[in-house]
Amino acid sequence: MADTSYDQIDKLKNILKEKGYKLTPQRRAIVDMILKNQGNHLTTEELYNLVKKECPEIGLATVYRTVLLLEEMGIITKLDLNDGCSRYELVNEDESHHHHHLICTNCGKVIEVEGDLLESLENNIEFKYRFQIKDHSLKFYGLCSECSE
Structure with missing residues (x-):
């Protein structure tokens, strides 16, 4: 993984800590997969299927809770493409508006x-x-x- 991914993980770890959460192995696996698939606009189910390959013990509910937590914290944002699915992408702090x-x-x-x-x-x-x-x-x-x- 690129250095920026490690920087993003460290930054996320600090944000979670400030809010009273830990970067558990499951959360780490989810964040890693979001970073690896940057620009792919994954649904929660797609994210779950990808994470499950590397972390077979993870449950769908954990992925849903983590996605909601990351959205609440402003790490990811929901993207509605009018296809009936909620898709997510990383928030880019360098952008003042959504692309x-x-x-x-x-x-x-x-x-x-x-x-x-x-x-x-x-x-x-x-x-x-x-x-x-x-x-x-x-x-x-x-x-x-x-x-x-």
């Missing part, structure tokens, strides 16, 4: 769009409506390159 997503309506692939494309639009909205924007979410639905061939 944008391209969602294939045929195969379900999710592609992250780099950079904030709405900065000038946000500035116009804030000025025109005297509204202070804290965050936004943008999803484009269509066909990925494989499905459109």
